[in-house]
Amino acid sequence: MDALQTKVEPKPKAAVKESSPERISGSEILLRSLVEEGVETIFGYPGGAIMPVYDALYHYADKLTHILVRHEQGAVHAAQGFARVSGKVGVALATSGPGATNLVTGLGDALIDSTPIVCITGQVFAHLLGTDAFQETDVVNTTIPVTKWNVQVTEAKDIASAVAKAFYIARTGRPGPVLVDITKNAQNEIIDAAEYKKCEGIRTYRPRPVLQHAQVDEAAQLINNAKKPYILAGQGIILSGATKELIAFSEKTGIPVACTLLGLGGFPTDHPNYVGFLGMHGNYGPNVLTNECDVLIGIGMRFDDRVTGNVSKYAKQARVIHIDIDKAEISKIIPAHVPVHADAKEALRALIDKCKINNHKDWLDKFHALNEIENDKIIQKEFNPSGPLVMGEVVHLLSEFTKGEAVVVTDVGQHQMTTARYYEYKNPRTSISSGGAGTMGFALPAAIGAAYGAPSKQVVAVIGDGGYQMTIQELGTIMQYKIPIKILVLNNNFLGMVRQWQELFHGKRYSFTEMDNPDFVKIAEAYRIKANKVTKREDLAAAIKEMLNSKDPYFLEAVVGKEDNVFPMVPAGASVSDILLEAPQK
Amino acid sequence: MKQDFTIELSSDNNFSVLNRIINILNRRRVRIKKLMGFEDENDFRRGGIILLVHTTTDLAEKCKLQLEKLIEVDVVTVHDGSTAYIELSERIVDVD
Numbered sequence: 065m066d067a068l069q070t071k072v073e074p075k076p077k078a079a080v081k082e083s084s085p086e087r088i089s090g091s092e093i094l095l096r097s098l099v100e101e102g103v104e105t106i107f108g109y110p111g112g113a114i115m116p117v118y119d120a121l122y123h124y125a126d127k128l129t130h131i132l133v134r135h136e137q138g139a140v141h142a143a144q145g146f147a148r149v150s151g152k153v154g155v156a157l158a159t160s161g162p163g164a165t166n167l168v169t170g171l172g173d174a175l176i177d178s179t180p181i182v183c184i185t186g187q188v189f190a191h192l193l194g195t196d197a198f199q200e201t202d203v204v205n206t207t208i209p210v211t212k213w214n215v216q217v218t219e220a221k222d223i224a225s226a227v228a229k230a231f232y233i234a235r236t237g238r239p240g241p242v243l244v245d246i247t248k249n250a251q252n253e254i255i256d257a258a259e260y261k262k263c264e265g266i267r268t269y270r271p272r273p274v275l276q277h278a279q280v281d282e283a284a285q286l287i288n289n290a291k292k293p294y295i296l297a298g299q300g301i302i303l304s305g306a307t308k309e310l311i312a313f314s315e316k317t318g319i320p321v322a323c324t325l326l327g328l329g330g331f332p333t334d335h336p337n338y339v340g341f342l343g344m345h346g347n348y349g350p351n352v353l354t355n356e357c358d359v360l361i362g363i364g365m366r367f368d369d370r371v372t373g374n375v376s377k378y379a380k381q382a383r384v385i386h387i388d389i390d391k392a393e394i395s396k397i398i399p400a401h402v403p404v405h406a407d408a409k410e411a412l413r414a415l416i417d418k419c420k421i422n423n424h425k426d427w428l429d430k431f432h433a434l435n436e437i438e439n440d441k442i443i444q445k446e447f448n449p450s451g452p453l454v455m456g457e458v459v460h461l462l463s464e465f466t467k468g469e470a471v472v473v474t475d476v477g478q479h480q481m482t483t484a485r486y487y488e489y490k491n492p493r494t495s496i497s498s499g500g501a502g503t504m505g506f507a508l509p510a511a512i513g514a515a516y517g518a519p520s521k522q523v524v525a526v527i528g529d530g531g532y533q534m535t536i537q538e539l540g541t542i543m544q545y546k547i548p549i550k551i552l553v554l555n556n557n558f559l560g561m562v563r564q565w566q567e568l569f570h571g572k573r574y575s576f577t578e579m580d581n582p583d584f585v586k587i588a589e590a591y592r593i594k595a596n597k598v599t600k601r602e603d604l605a606a607a608i609k610e611m612l613n614s615k616d617p618y619f620l621e622a623v624v625g626k627e628d629n630v631f632p633m634v635p636a637g638a639s640v641s642d643i644l645l646e647a648p649q650k
Numbered sequence: 651m652k653q654d655f656t657i658e659l660s661s662d663n664n665f666s667v668l669n670r671i672i673n674i675l676n677r678r679r680v681r682i683k684k685l686m687g688f689e690d691e692n693d694f695r696r697g698g699i700i701l702l703v704h705t706t707t708d709l710a711e712k713c714k715l716q717l718e719k720l721i722e723v724d725v726v727t728v729h730d731g732s733t734a735y736i737e738l739s740e741r742i743v744d745v746d
């Protein structure tokens with residue numbers, strides 16, 4: 065990737081006496097604070113109310129790499145992608161008013177998907193607050209529902225402590241997005257420089273629960289006596305870095321493991337105890353057998369409605385152990401018989417000690433037998449189809465050629481579910497998607513962030529033709545910085561998932577879902593990005609290989625069947641065990 | 651079945667905390683019948699809120715957990731019925 069194209073111009077040293085304290089602006093305090101927090105990359109877009117910060121940034125180009133995105137939504141999604149692959153806090157910078165409100169979608173996405181980011185927004189001068197000044201929006205009140213915490217700073221002296229608190233809150237406990245809104249006068253104000261102090265605690269905030277050993281004992285007893293125990297692994301495994309512990313726990317106890325969408329990569333797909341992907345378009349075995357297990361162990365997951373289907377018919381026969389760092393998630397949707405309020409890694413370590421060596425081969429085989437039915441009825445047809453290209457075969461080849469080791473960033477819709485089903489993730493922090501919010505337009509900018517967060521990894525954005533056009537302007541960012549991501553658009557000229565629902569549940573009335581698309585290859589080429597389009601099966605493998613072998617950014621459009629559906633599917637309102645392997649007969 | 655609950659909450663006292671609390675209840679369509687906020691007489695940086703709400707036991711308990719998640723919120727207690735609200739609000743008015 066190219067370095068920042070702004071020249072490095074170190075700030076000239078002021079002619080001051082040795083003894084007098086250094087005088088610096090609020091903007092410089094902000095940038096020093098970011099450097100102290102270990103920030104190296106910022107995604108942002110300048111504007112009037114954040115100009116003092118950008119002016120100070122001019123002199124910080126040797127310490128902070130700023131990526132100029134093409135829309136603030138791109139900045140926040142890029143910060144998310146950066147955070148998700150690196151485990152560090154992602155940072156986005158925007159101006160007041162529309163600049164700040166353009167962050168809202170990404171903030172909401174980061175909140176529901178527990179992504180640690182800090183967004184800094186400029187604000188009008190403090191004396192203009194509440195006067196409807198140009199580009200004034202009440203950003204703090206606008207973003208309260210979509211942030212873990214936010215704050216407005218109106219004096220330079222408060223900037224460093226606000227930033228310290230923001231980073232502490234974003235990364236601790238259940239991670240999440242934080243917004244710091246800084247008025248322009250605070251950015252301009254010159255004050256004495258002071259030593260930066262990292263936040264080490266907040267009186268009213270207790271992010272790390274103390275593991276209750278009585279809860280662990282109770283859970284271990286249930287697990288040791290279970291005949292059909294079953295682990296549902298969520299993103300909490302990845303966030304707490306508990307993959308090794310989960311593998312050790314599953315191997316010791318012989319318990320099958322299924323992953324949620326955001327949990328993919330938290331347990332290797334080639335492990336013999338891995339039984340598949342959970343949810344509406346998940347694998348057959350893990351969905352059906354949810355309603356047969358006797359002990360259900362949810363770890364770092366929140367029983368999202370896409371996982372549970374109809375809650376009133378969900379795992380009624382099972383005793384539920386729910387391990388989560390967020391107390392409010394426990395028993396929020398599915399009542400937990402044994403709540404374990406704890407960090408996943410800590411809880412798993414304790415459980416490994418207390419659980420007996422066990423083997424549940426017959427139970428595990430049952431998952432594999434059901435998955436074999438799915439393999440015969442669906443997967444083999446997806447991998448060896450006739451007629452137009454099929455999403456499944458494209459993703460299957462991508463997985464094969466990258467050995468399941470690329471960072472794969474997906475958007476929302478059919479391609480997302482297909483990738484979740486067929487990309488064989490081997491490592492944590494390699495599956496990046498918009499889960500809870502389901503934000504179309506997420507993937508392209510998030511892939512940009514992922515490329516900066518994991519510079520040694522191959523980053524592939526798999527996107528549908530609808531979502532791609534929601535943030536397509538970020539091709540400009542990719543062009544400017546020569547970010548070597550690979551963009552794979554699965555084009556069915558439809559908003560495919562909505563169309564699938566219209567076909568199955570709305571009498572095939574395709575109400576405003578068909579898309580007349582532009583020439584995507586020409587668009588990519590206009591951004592000086594190498595581009596190719598593949599329509600024939602015999603050209604597919606070579607086209608994917610060429611994309612992956614490129615050292616530069618690369619765009620590949622795969623034209624797939626217009627009316628292909630993603631199966632299996634748990635219809636809305638149905639039980640997970642009523643998952644369909646094919647469309648119901650009319 | 652819905653009934654009255656008194657939510658007693660102590661928190662930091664800043665510009666956004668009341669809005670954060672109300673957002674939690676509004677989003678879950680919990681009916682607020684009465685509300686009283688106050689600043690700690692010994693420390694203006696601290697304060698509290700008492701609310702009389704009408705909702706289900708399940709939702710009152712879930713709101714408590716969500717309120718406890720707010721960074722500025724220290725302690726949340728949920729009492730059955732309105733008696734606690736009346737007693738607490740009288741105490742606050744007496745102090746004032």
